[in-house]
Amino acid sequence: MRIIDIKTFPVDCFRTNWVFVKVYTDEGITGVGEATLEYKEKALIGAVEHIKESLVGQNPLNIEKIWHDTYRDAYWRGGAVLMSALSAVEMALWDILGKALNVPIYQFLGGKVNDKVRIYVNGWFAGAKEPKEFGEKAKIAVERGVTAMKWDPFGKNYMEISNAELDKALQCVAAVREAVGDQIDLLIEGHGRFNVPTGIKIAKELEQFKPMFFEEPVPPDNLDALKEVKTKSPVAIAAGERLYTRWDYREMFDKMAADYIQPDISHAGGIMELKKISAEAECRYIPFAPHNPSGPVANAATLQLAASCPNFCILEIMYSDVEWRKDVTTENLHYQDGCITISDKPGLGLEINEGECLRHPYQPHTLRHYTGALTDIRPAKTEFYF
Structure with missing residues (x-):
């Protein structure tokens, strides 16, 4: 299984915007995450795009490796924007794993x-x-x-x-x-x-x-x-x-x-x-x-x-x-x-x-x-x- 695309879906919800992140695979299994970050959504969406550049083609089931490499390679580590983008992608990868094996994440x-x-x-x-x-x-x-x-x-x-x-x-x-x-x-x-x-x-x-x-x-x-x-x-x-x-x-x-x-x-x-x-x-x-x-x-x-x-x-x-x-x-x-x-x-x-x-x-x-x-x-x- 390989990641073929990652898309963001900002949704107005009155006080802020939800930002949903969807990861697509070549086997048709998709996963969703959420990176809702109050009032910095444009920066967040850009951060997800940067993560996408390195993740397309990777095995989505290697969750720990993807998390580690993405965190390490950010160089300017941490912070609300980068960590929210990574958090949403990580959620989506767990969602894919659960669907692939037909079990809840817990x-x-x-x-x-x-x-x-x-x-x-x-x-x-x-x-x-x-x-x-x-x-x-x-x-x-x-x-x-x-x-x-x-x-x-x-x-x-x-x-x-x-x-x-x-x-x-x-x-x-x-x-x-x-x-x-x-x-x-x-x-x-x-x-x-x-x-x-x-x-x-x-x-x-x-x-x-x-x-x-x-x-x-x-x-x-x-x-x-x-x-x-x-x-x-x-x-x-x-x-x-x-x-x-x-x-x-x-x-x-x-x-x-x-x-x-x-x-x-x-x-x-x-x-x-x-x-x-x-x-x-x-x-x-x-x-x-x-x-x-x-x-x-x-x-x-x-x-x-x-x-x-x-x-x-x-x-x-x-x-x-x-x-x-x-x-x-x-x-x-x-x-x-x-x-x-x-x-x-x-x-x-x-x-x-x-x-x-x-x-x-x-x-x-x-x-x-x-x-x-x-x-x-x-x-x-x-x-x-x-």
Whole structure:
């Protein structure tokens, strides 16, 4: 079997663009991956084209060799763009292997530890601006069976937050806690926006609401700063969505800088790289909670990975999405009691619909984190997909 082509399919999904990658072989077996990288899609597509130059003609089943050679030959190693391109191609190669042997990917990773995985939802708050609105939307999510939810209540603040703005953020958290009760897990997102003293201050104020964790309290490029917040925080700290490969995570683990780790399968190297990272976390008794706010292909790949990880804890997923999500792939999620069942279909267990992808081409989108538009995460017309 030989690789004959690799194509990218950017698909507008309102807040960003999904980027699906499809690998074609001379035996007619194809594989799909996802490289969704918020707001840098053109660079990402170019990186996939560079990878394609060296992969055409190679055996797609030599996954470890292809990954190693591609990573080594980049010279300027790592980073969001190159690693996202490699991650998507790697996923697609596993998909091809699973289809060729007619087994789900988790079988290659040691088989199932988990038949289903617990999820927490993101995006449930779409359109909310005031604490009362967050509470109302949280109550609706719980009525749909949600048992854990995440959001960023900190507006457009960066590095520091005034007492007035912090009070408003805490009112928002209080409104959600009151609306959903004590049995629902709340996960508070910081988006890497605060300095050390502000991160510590916020963490101490959050303790009263018993959050599952406070995510990315400080920017991702200084793990000593993260460790400082973790050391003084009375609540658990989660981080790692903007770390790439096991080499980045080595420093995270050496410092024990986070209580939960959150590598993203679309950015940190793909399925096997996350399996290696999760194993490193397991021997340090750190829960594995993958970052996963992307599209259906990344979600399918993360579910296959989660099936085989003993220290898997909880998986992020978007609560609702653009109405064409159901058309661009054959995704079919089974959701019950706060969990999603893991597919037993060959490979990743889904296909992309190329024609439907082309109907929703790339659209430019900008970062919302510092503009006050964080909750504008969904269009007026959306669909629940679990």
